[in-house]
Structures are given as structure tokens and as C-alpha cells.
Amino acid sequence: MASTQSYEVTVVGGGLGGLTAALAMRRRGLRVTVLESAPELGEIGAGIQTAPNASRVLLGLGLRERLEAIHTEPLDQVRRRWKDGSVIGLTPLGETVKRAYNAPYWHYHRADLHRVILDACLDPDEPGPVVQMFTDSRVVELDRSDPARPVAVTAGGRRHVADVLVGADGIRSTVRDLMGAEDTLVFSGEMAFRALIPGELVAADPATRWLVDRYQSTIWYGPDRHLVHYMIRRGEFLNVVACVPCTDEVAERWTVPATTAELVEAFTGWDDRVAAMLSKAKDDVAAFALYHRRRDPVWMDGRVALLGDACHAMLPYQAQGASQAMEDAAVLAEELGAVTLDGVEGALRRYVDRRATHAGMVQHASLRNKDLYHLPDGPEQRERDDKLRRGFTGESDLSYDWLWSGTPLNDPDQHAFAYQFAR
Numbered sequence: 001m002a003s004t005q006s007y008e009v010t011v012v013g014g015g016l017g018g019l020t021a022a023l024a025m026r027r028r029g030l031r032v033t034v035l036e037s038a039p040e041l042g043e044i045g046a047g048i049q050t051a052p053n054a055s056r057v058l059l060g061l062g063l064r065e066r067l068e069a070i071h072t073e074p075l076d077q078v079r080r081r082w083k084d085g086s087v088i089g090l091t092p093l094g095e096t097v098k099r100a101y102n103a104p105y106w107h108y109h110r111a112d113l114h115r116v117i118l119d120a121c122l123d124p125d126e127p128g129p130v131v132q133m134f135t136d137s138r139v140v141e142l143d144r145s146d147p148a149r150p151v152a153v154t155a156g157g158r159r160h161v162a163d164v165l166v167g168a169d170g171i172r173s174t175v176r177d178l179m180g181a182e183d184t185l186v187f188s189g190e191m192a193f194r195a196l197i198p199g200e201l202v203a204a205d206p207a208t209r210w211l212v213d214r215y216q217s218t219i220w221y222g223p224d225r226h227l228v229h230y231m232i233r234r235g236e237f238l239n240v241v242a243c244v245p246c247t248d249e250v251a252e253r254w255t256v257p258a259t260t261a262e263l264v265e266a267f268t269g270w271d272d273r274v275a276a277m278l279s280k281a282k283d284d285v286a287a288f289a290l291y292h293r294r295r296d297p298v299w300m301d302g303r304v305a306l307l308g309d310a311c312h313a314m315l316p317y318q319a320q321g322a323s324q325a326m327e328d329a330a331v332l333a334e335e336l337g338a339v340t341l342d343g344v345e346g347a348l349r350r351y352v353d354r355r356a357t358h359a360g361m362v363q364h365a366s367l368r369n370k371d372l373y374h375l376p377d378g379p380e381q382r383e384r385d386d387k388l389r390r391g392f393t394g395e396s397d398l399s400y401d402w403l404w405s406g407t408p409l410n411d412p413d414q415h416a417f418a419y420q421f422a423r
Helices: 016-027 052-060 064-068 094-101 110-122 174-179 199-204 248-253 260-265 272-278 321-336 341-373 379-390 412-417
Strands: 008-012 031-035 047-050 076-081 087-092 106-109 132-134 139-143 151-154 159-161 164-167 185-198 216-222 225-232 237-245 255-257 286-293 304-306
Touching: 008 016, 008 159, 016 031, 016 052, 016 110, 016 321, 047 052, 047 110, 047 225, 047 237, 047 321, 052 064, 052 094, 052 321, 064 110, 087 094, 087 379, 106 110, 106 225, 106 237, 110 132, 139 174, 164 174, 174 304, 185 199, 185 248, 185 260, 185 272, 199 237, 216 379, 237 272, 248 255, 248 286, 260 272, 286 341, 304 341, 321 341
Parallel strands: 008 031, 008 164, 031 132, 076 216, 164 304
Antiparallel strands: 047 106, 076 087, 139 151, 151 159, 185 237, 185 286, 216 225, 225 237, 255 286
16 A cells, blocks of 8 residues: 655656656655756657557556547558568557557657656646656766765756655666666667658658558668668658667767768668658758667665666667666556655665566567667578568567566556556
């Protein structure tokens, strides 16, 4: 049973993971403050996928109607061969997923999803104490002279005191460093081009019109690289993520602007439809170095804990980075919301115990898919494609059953908020 005593939690990081944690803890009656280093709260202009496991968390937070207003629903996941675009695998989504997993597979513009969660944090009519938000609040020091009251000190000198401090500040987490956790970052050798292509340009060209005729999530497999694309905002944009070998400049700088020509050139020799699609990208193309973290169960120290990329950053080959952060958020809120102050450290320990193994499995699966997606043409590639054509279930590297099923939560009431009932 949740405690009637409300205590204070500081969340460092106002991205999707941090805000989901803030909202989930608000729902449990905790008083939450979010510190965001950027001058304004928001997300980058890009798409995001929420598979059933993440959708289930968001629905459980009472967001269904708001999500239905902003989502785009793909009807299939299609896997294509690089050279000729032939379909080597098709997974039904849409109603099939909702029937099988009692939660949807939806696409969003990241900024839209971020805004929905932020609005719920700040809405005075929502249950629980309104979340306090501070922007332009870069944390530079942790004062733990009183272990029971960790203090986040910002660059401006402001001190934020709480009973618990959560580092949800991304792959280059300052909280992680200040906590003294091991540096587990690993460079993948790859980078991702990201772009939003105007849907009207896609629809106007007969060579790409097929992308708007039926909404799908598409993965193209090729030697040393792959390409993902799907529609967001009901066809306003085609979201593109293209993973390729990394350049020295991007590896050093992490993020650099890129050109449409560079994006197209990265897929020279691929099916003509790829160039027709990518050539429509405008000036907002960027390249991001792909780093991840080694599996590591050390997510807490006293009353300071980590969440999301700060503790289990993963490669994008399972499209689960934000989704796993949302699962973290729900479990953290469940544990903290069930104890009084004297039980906080035990609650954080249980949060880590419940999440570290599973998140580590997703990290591992994402890393394995890096090789699986990028096989050169040959016997292994043909074996992979044969599996995809036959369909896959169970414990296959290409199966989603283990990832999309169930809930990370113990609360039986949470199941009542799954898709069929979450009105």
C-alpha cells in the first residue's frame, strides 16, 4: 500500500525518461522537482517508436486520449533487402498487436510525445502534487554531506535539496560521474543520420508515393549499414534513421550537421527507391555518433540513483532506448511510492534489482542486432533472410515476444489500464 507520507525527489534531466519518472512519481503522491540543463524544455525534431511495453506504461499513466491525438499507427513492420527492395519479412502491427499484447505500437514526433508528458506533469487538475520544473539548471555538483538529503547544485549556484536524487540526464550523465560510477561508455564504430522528410514531397512523387499509401515501419538491411523509416504526424513527415560506419569527425564531436548529399551517398548502389526517398531530405539532416554502455548493475549509491541512458544506454537496433527508460520510471515510482522515508534506500535497491537484468538483456539484443542487420551478402545473410521469411517466435534474436509481453510492474491495478480499458 502506498505511503501517506509524501517526500521529495529531484530528477536531473527533463527528457522523455525524466519526465515519465516525474509523472509516475506524481501519480504516487511524491513531490518532484525536475532540473533541465537546456534553456527550454523540449525534444529534438525526430520520430520515436513506442512498442507495446512502453505504450503500456504510458497508458497506465492515464495518457491514452492525449496520445491518440498525436500518434501515427503503422500497420506492418516490413524488412527489405538493400539491393532490390524485396520484402524478406513482414510483421503485422496495428490491431494485431493490440489483440496480442493489449497495447499498441505507435509512432510519434518526439516533441509531441514530450509535450504530452510535460503537460500531464504540470496540469493542476491531474492527481498528485504538481511537478516543479527548472530550466537552464545544469547540475555541476552533488553535495552529500547529509546522506539522507542529497543536494543538486547548479551552475548558477542554486541548491536543490531532496530525499532522493535521480539522474535521468542521458548517455553523458553528469549525475553518474558525480556519483562516482564507472565509465562504461563504448563506441560502436557507427553513426546515425537522422532526418525528417516532408510528407508532401513523398506523396507527390510516384517513386515514393507508396510510403504514404500504407503506413509501415520499414527496415532495409545491407552490408555494413541499414535504414529505418516511418511516417509521423499522420503523414506530415517521414522520419529517417540511417546507420552507417562513423567518420572521425562525428566520432570526436558526437553530433554534427550533415547534408542531403552525404545521406544519399551513404546508400549508393541501393535500390533506386532509397535515393528517391532520401534525396527529399531538407537542411535539418544531422549525424550522431552511436555510443552505448556496457552492462552494469551499479545504478545507485545511497539515495542517488540512475535511470535510462545514464545507466543502460543502448544502440538503436531494438528501438528501445526511450521505452526502457519509461519502464525504469514506472518501476522506480512503484517502489518509491510504496515506502516511507526510512525505506527509501531499500526501494531504490529493489528498483535496480527489478530493472538491471532486463535492461541489460535489451542492451545485449540491440548489440547483437548491429551485426545481424549489417551482414554482408553470403551464407549468414541468406540464413537470416530465410528466418525472416518464415516468421519468428520464441527466443530468436529477431523475436519481439519476450520484449513486448507483460508489464514490469507488480501493481495488479496497472493491468486495468492496458489498451482495452484505458479510457
